Amino acid sequence: xxxxxxxxxxxxxxxxxxxxxxxxxxxxxxxxxxxxxxxxxxxxxxxxxxxxxxxxxxxxxxxxxxxxxxxxxxxxxxxxxxxxxxxxxxxxxxxxxxxxxxxxxxxxxxxxxxxxxxxxxxxxxxxxxxxxxxxxxxxxxxxxxxxxxxxxxxxxxxxxxxxxxxxxxxxxxxxxxxxxxxxxxxxxxxxxxxxxxx
Amino acid sequence: xxxxxxxxxxxxxxxxxxxxxxxxxxxxxxxxxxxxxxxxxxxxxxxxxxxxxxxxxxxxxxxxxxxxxxxxxxxxxxxxxxxxxxxxxxxxxxxxxxxxxxxxxxxxxxxxxxxxxxxxxxxxxxxxxxxxxxxxxxxxxxxxxxxxxxxxxxxxxxxxxxxxxxxxxxxxxxxxxxxxxxxxxxxxxxxxxxxxxx
Amino acid sequence: xxxxxxxxxxxxxxxxxxxxxxxxxxxxxxxxxxxxxxxxxxxxxxxxxxxxxxxxxxxxxxxxxxxxxxxxxxxxxxxxxxxxxxxxxxxxxxxxxxxxxxxxxxxxxxxxxxxxxxxxxxxxxxxxxxxxxxxxxxxxxxxxxxxxxxxxxxxxxxxxxxxxxxxxxxxxxxxxxxxxxxxxxxxxxxxxxxxxxx
Amino acid sequence: xxxxxxxxxxxxxxxxxxxxxxxxxxxxxxxxxxxxxxxxxxxxxxxxxxxxxxxxxxxxxxxxxxxxxxxxxxxxxxxxxxxxxxxxxxxxxxxxxxxxxxxxxxxxxxxxxxxxxxxxxxxxxxxxxxxxxxxxxxxxxxxxxxxxxxxxxxxxxxxxxxxxxxxxxxxxxxxxxxxxxxxxxxxxxxxxxxxxxx
DNA sequence: GATGAATGAGTGTTCATTCAT
DNA sequence: CATGAATGAACACTCATTCAT
Numbered sequence: 001x002x003x004x005x006x007x008x009x010x011x012x013x014x015x016x017x018x019x020x021x022x023x024x025x026x027x028x029x030x031x032x033x034x035x036x037x038x039x040x041x042x043x044x045x046x047x048x049x050x051x052x053x054x055x056x057x058x059x060x061x062x063x064x065x066x067x068x069x070x071x072x073x074x075x076x077x078x079x080x081x082x083x084x085x086x087x088x089x090x091x092x093x094x095x096x097x098x099x100x101x102x103x104x105x106x107x108x109x110x111x112x113x114x115x116x117x118x119x120x121x122x123x124x125x126x127x128x129x130x131x132x133x134x135x136x137x138x139x140x141x142x143x144x145x146x147x148x149x150x151x152x153x154x155x156x157x158x159x160x161x162x163x164x165x166x167x168x169x170x171x172x173x174x175x176x177x178x179x180x181x182x183x184x185x186x187x188x189x190x191x192x193x194x195x196x197x198x
Numbered sequence: 199x200x201x202x203x204x205x206x207x208x209x210x211x212x213x214x215x216x217x218x219x220x221x222x223x224x225x226x227x228x229x230x231x232x233x234x235x236x237x238x239x240x241x242x243x244x245x246x247x248x249x250x251x252x253x254x255x256x257x258x259x260x261x262x263x264x265x266x267x268x269x270x271x272x273x274x275x276x277x278x279x280x281x282x283x284x285x286x287x288x289x290x291x292x293x294x295x296x297x298x299x300x301x302x303x304x305x306x307x308x309x310x311x312x313x314x315x316x317x318x319x320x321x322x323x324x325x326x327x328x329x330x331x332x333x334x335x336x337x338x339x340x341x342x343x344x345x346x347x348x349x350x351x352x353x354x355x356x357x358x359x360x361x362x363x364x365x366x367x368x369x370x371x372x373x374x375x376x377x378x379x380x381x382x383x384x385x386x387x388x389x390x391x392x393x394x395x396x
Numbered sequence: 397x398x399x400x401x402x403x404x405x406x407x408x409x410x411x412x413x414x415x416x417x418x419x420x421x422x423x424x425x426x427x428x429x430x431x432x433x434x435x436x437x438x439x440x441x442x443x444x445x446x447x448x449x450x451x452x453x454x455x456x457x458x459x460x461x462x463x464x465x466x467x468x469x470x471x472x473x474x475x476x477x478x479x480x481x482x483x484x485x486x487x488x489x490x491x492x493x494x495x496x497x498x499x500x501x502x503x504x505x506x507x508x509x510x511x512x513x514x515x516x517x518x519x520x521x522x523x524x525x526x527x528x529x530x531x532x533x534x535x536x537x538x539x540x541x542x543x544x545x546x547x548x549x550x551x552x553x554x555x556x557x558x559x560x561x562x563x564x565x566x567x568x569x570x571x572x573x574x575x576x577x578x579x580x581x582x583x584x585x586x587x588x589x590x591x592x593x594x
Numbered sequence: 595x596x597x598x599x600x601x602x603x604x605x606x607x608x609x610x611x612x613x614x615x616x617x618x619x620x621x622x623x624x625x626x627x628x629x630x631x632x633x634x635x636x637x638x639x640x641x642x643x644x645x646x647x648x649x650x651x652x653x654x655x656x657x658x659x660x661x662x663x664x665x666x667x668x669x670x671x672x673x674x675x676x677x678x679x680x681x682x683x684x685x686x687x688x689x690x691x692x693x694x695x696x697x698x699x700x701x702x703x704x705x706x707x708x709x710x711x712x713x714x715x716x717x718x719x720x721x722x723x724x725x726x727x728x729x730x731x732x733x734x735x736x737x738x739x740x741x742x743x744x745x746x747x748x749x750x751x752x753x754x755x756x757x758x759x760x761x762x763x764x765x766x767x768x769x770x771x772x773x774x775x776x777x778x779x780x781x782x783x784x785x786x787x788x789x790x791x792x
Numbered sequence: 793g794a795t796g797a798a799t800g801a802g803t804g805t806t807c808a809t810t811c812a813t
Numbered sequence: 814c815a816t817g818a819a820t821g822a823a824c825a826c827t828c829a830t831t832c833a834t
Contacts, residue, residue, distance in 0.1 A: 030228060034829060044795045046831080055829065151376050152384070155369075156362060156391045163361020164354060171353075178349050186350070193354045196394045210818095232804060242820045244806080253804065426624065430808060440816045442810080451808065547772050551765075552758055552784045559757020560750060567749075574745050582746070589750045592790045606797095628825060638799045640827080649825070 012051045016041045017065065020058050024104045029059055060125040066102040067132040073097050074136060078143055085195055087143055092161060092191045096184075099165050106166060157194075164190050210249045214239045215263070218256050222302045227257050258323040264300035265330040271295050272334060276341055283393055285341055290359060290389040294382075297363050304364060355392075362388050408447045412437045413461065416454050420500045425455055456521040462498040463528040469493050470532060474539055481591055483539055488557060488587045492580075495561050502562060553590075560586050606645045610635045611659070614652050618698045623653050654719040660696035661726040667691050668730060672737055679789055681737055686755060686785040690778075693759050700760060751788075758784050 019041035023032040034055050038045040052058050077090030099106050140157075141150045164187065168175065172183045179186055217239035221230040232253050236243040250256050275288030297304050338355075339348045363385065366373065370381045377384055415437035419428040430451050434441040448454045473486030495502050536553075537546045561583065564571065568579045575582055613635035617626040628649050632639040646652050671684030693700050734751075735744045759781065762769065766777045773780055 033827085045829090046795045046797090047793085049830070050793070050795095152387050152391065155365065155373075155384075156358075156388045159362030159365035159388070160354075160358035160392065161361070162365065163359070164357030167353065167357035167360065175353075186353075189350050190354045190357070193350065194358065231802085233802095243804090244820050244822095245818075247805070248818070429806085441808090442816045442818090443814085445809070446814070446816095548780070548783050548787065551761065551769075551780075552754075552787045555758030555761035555784070556750075556754035556788065557757070558761065559755070560753030563749065563753035563756065571749075582749075585746050586750045586753070589746065590754065627823080629823095639825090640799050641797075643826070644797070 009051060012043075012047075013061065016043065016048060016051055017058060017061055021062050021065075021102070024059075024062065025102070029104055057125070060129070062102070063105050064125040064129045064132065066098065066105040067129050067136075069101065070094060070098045071132055071136050071139070074139065080143060084144060088157075088195050089191060091140070091157075092187075095161055095165055096187065099169065103169070106162070160194055161191075164194065207249060210241075211259070214241065214246060214249055215256060215259055219260055219300070222257075222260065223300070227302055255323070258327070260300070261303050262323040262327045262330070264296065264303040265327050265334075267299060268292060268296040269330050269334050269337075272337065278341060282342060286355075286393050287389055289338070289355075290385075293359055293363055294385065297367060301367065304360065358392055359389075362392065405447060408439075408443075409457065412439065412444060412447055413454060413457055417458050417461075417498070420455075420458065421498070425500055453521065456525070458498070459501050460521045460525045460528065462494065462501040463525050463532075465497065466490060466494045467528055467532050467535070470535065476539060480540060484553075484591050485587060487536070487553075488583075491557055491561055492583065495565065499565065502558070556590055557587075560590065603645060606637075607655070610637065610642060610645055611652060611655055615656055615696070618653075618656065619696070623698055651719070654723070656696070657699050658719040658723045658726070660692065660699040661723050661730075663695060664688060664692040665726050665730050665733075668733065674737060678738060682751075682789050683785055685734070685751075686781075689755055689759055690781065693763065697763065700756065754788055755785075758788065 016037065020032070020037045023036055023040060034048060035045055037058065038048050041048075048058075052061070073094030074091055077093050078087040079090075082090070137154060140146075140154050144153075146153055168183050168187050168190070175181065175183055175186050181189075214235060218230070218235045221234055221238060232246060233243050235253075235256065236246050239246070246256075250259070271292030272289055275291050276285040277288075280288070335352060338344075338352055342351075344351055366381050366385050366388070373379065373381055373384045379387075412433060416428070416433045419432055419436060430444060431441055433454065434444050437444075444454075448457070469490030470487055473489050474483040475486075478486070533550060536542075536550050540549075542549055564579050564583050564586070571577065571579055571582045577585075610631060614626070614631045617630055617634060628642060629639050631649075631652065632642050635642070642652075646655070667688030668685055671687045672681040673684075676684070731748060734740075734748050738747075740747055762777050762781050762784070769775065769777055769780045775783075
């Protein structure tokens with residue numbers, strides 16, 4: 001634990017990714033420039049390219065991190081010993097937390113598993129993201145002891161939850177006006193309605 | 199009274215909008231340049247600015263068109279004399295058709311009831327889009343004879359449908375692999391599951 | 397004097413030039429577009445090109461008009477029966493009036509006589525402007541009964557007057573602050589000082 | 595302490611400014627494009643933006659340099675131990691040299707004491723230019739031991755000199771034709787006539 | 793290993809001018 | 814004769830990426 005003279009590449013990647021994440025959350029991935037990230041992370045623009053192939057790889061890297069967090073949250077908030085409803089609401093809670101931390105990657109989660117890697121260029125992290133998505137799917141299937149209908153049910157649940165969370169985020173002011181409820185309280189009602197789906 | 203040789207501005211606007219729509223569908227609104235649109239529509243870049251104030255106005259124009267189509271489709275596929283389930287599936291059908299034609303504006307539909315026009319600059323078409331969104335909301339409320347619970351129910355339904363349709367679009371290949379069904383057939387199953395929500 | 401069915405070209409030129417002049421005075425010749433002029437004059441952009449070869453010719457046309465006005469003003473405010481000082485101040489008055497009406501052409505007046513027409517393209521009006529400039533020079537020479545020293549004296553006077561008028565225009569606020577006098581009153585003092593030159 | 599291989603930013607700024615200055619002198623600041631400057635300076639367009647915030651900053655930078663040169667020249671050519679006439683002619687000489695090097699900024703000098711910096715955006719260099727202008731004014735006042743009449747006298751002198759120099763520049767060919775003198779010799783006569791003003 | 797410096801390839805937008813009708 | 818329509822040529826400015834040191 002002595003003084004670290006040389007930092008591992010992973011440390012630099014983390015530092016860069018953290019800076020990028022904060023900027024992406026506030027301004028979106030398109031608006032943020034490589035220069036912005038470099039400045040915020042305390043590196044020169046050129047150094048970023050030592051640790052990441054290009055801007056896209058930073059995005060992919062964060063997408064993977066975000067999926068891992070999502071998986072962790074889902075596992076933390078669910079348990080086979082709980083009732084199905086408790087577990088469903090646990091998944092909702094996990095997704096919501098995820099959205100708050102990585103709003104810019106929610107569309108990624110809405111995609112869950114990034115499709116076809118055969119033709120397009122992709123980064124290893126994209127593949128990893130895909131795998132984490134698969135793991136989440138498998139976990140949910142096991143959690144609810146789903147059989148043949150697993151895929152369609154998981155699909156319906158996942159799509160619905162992502163849809164309502166995103167809609168709620170875009171309509172926060174409108175929700176307040178119409179229901180006098182906070183976004184969170186309102187979404188709680190919505191989740192209860194959606195529970196019937198499972 | 200003779201056949202008009204000169205084309206009305208609206209014809210040009212349509213031609214430009216159609217070209218833009220096709221490009222947007224494939225590459226997204228950001229990546230497509232004004233030059234791309236002009237070339238595809240068969241005009242010079244400068245001519246585009248005769249018919250549209252700027253690129254944003256083209257985007258707004260298409261957004262409005264897309265919302266109008268959505269409304270038309272929903273009305274066409276529903277009827278107060280039908281059962282709730284028939285109507286629900288009618289709405290699903292309308293949304294699906296909408297997605298096929300204007301995938302790049304689906305996020306717009308996912309917003310449905312649009313934001314706050316008090317402070318930001320916006321084009322008339324943006325306001326019109328907002329109004330069409332409101333009309334769709336009102337129509338659905340009346341169609342299902344919803345009372346106090348109208349807002350939360352409509353919200354849950356709309357968010358869910360948008361969510362699953364988008365998810366299905368992104369996972370078409372994956373769905374095929376897992377279920378051997380076409381996206382449409384698969385979504386039909388999903389819609390039936392979701393019907394319980396209403 | 398009956399109803400005019402067809403207007404002479406000169407009428408159109410005047411109408412266009414008047415519109416242009418007002419716009420030029422306010423925004424300068426560069427900022428004003430051909431479209432602006434056409435709209436203000438009540439013509440289509442293309443029609444302008446029926447009456448003027450191009451934007452430059454409109455500028456030249458106005459420059460000539462402005463020089464003619466300058467000549468008229470000088471003649472009106474001077475007289476061989478007056479004292480030299482009265483005539484000098486009359487010229488000052490004429491130049492000042494000119495500046496107020498055509499501030500954007502004052503540099504033109506500062507040039508007085510437009511130099512060399514051998515190599516550059518120029519419009520007939522430019523040549524006319526040159527001739528009017530010459531006429532003014534000749535008039536002044538005769539007015540003050542100048543001999544061999546005519547050229548250098550006229551030159552010094554003309555350059556000085558143009559210089560102080562323009563400087564005063566740019567420093568109006570500053571003059572007020574330093575002297576509590578209006579630009580006009582201050583310039584009157586300046587003109588009296590400059591009279592010694594002649 | 596060794597010889598520096600890397601060039602300081604100021605070197606690049608100078609190189610760019612020099613190129614810009616030459617182009618501005620010939621074609622004016624408006625006609626010259628950023629690309630033109632870049633090409634002439636041997637940089638790419640993008641590189642210019644590494645050393646200057648934008649085109650305006652290049653203009654401002656040169657304006658300041660020009661005013662500094664003007665001040666230096668005036669000081670160099672004048673001295674309290676000299677006669678008023680000698681000093682007057684020294685100022686003339688300074689202004690003339692300035693005009694030769696920075697004709698495009700002569701209007702700037704014709705403004706000398708610059709405007710109001712309270713509302714508009716401006717660059718530091720613009721403010722510096724203003725200050726140098728003030729310094730020149732103060733120097734002249736002291737040089738000629740001017741009292742209450744300082745402002746109006748300085749004003750008349752400055753305006754006149756600028757006026758005749760500019761007029762002479764525009765009429766060089768004409769002067770030659772009329773007087774068979776060089777512009778410089780002719781201006782020398784004019785300056786002698788104008789000396790009476792002070 | 794780190795980076796200062798450089799840049800190619802865009803971007804949306806403007807405008808004077810032309811020409812077929 | 815008048816003009817709606819069309820456009821080539823610019824133009825200031827940006828940014829992800831490369832590379833010599």
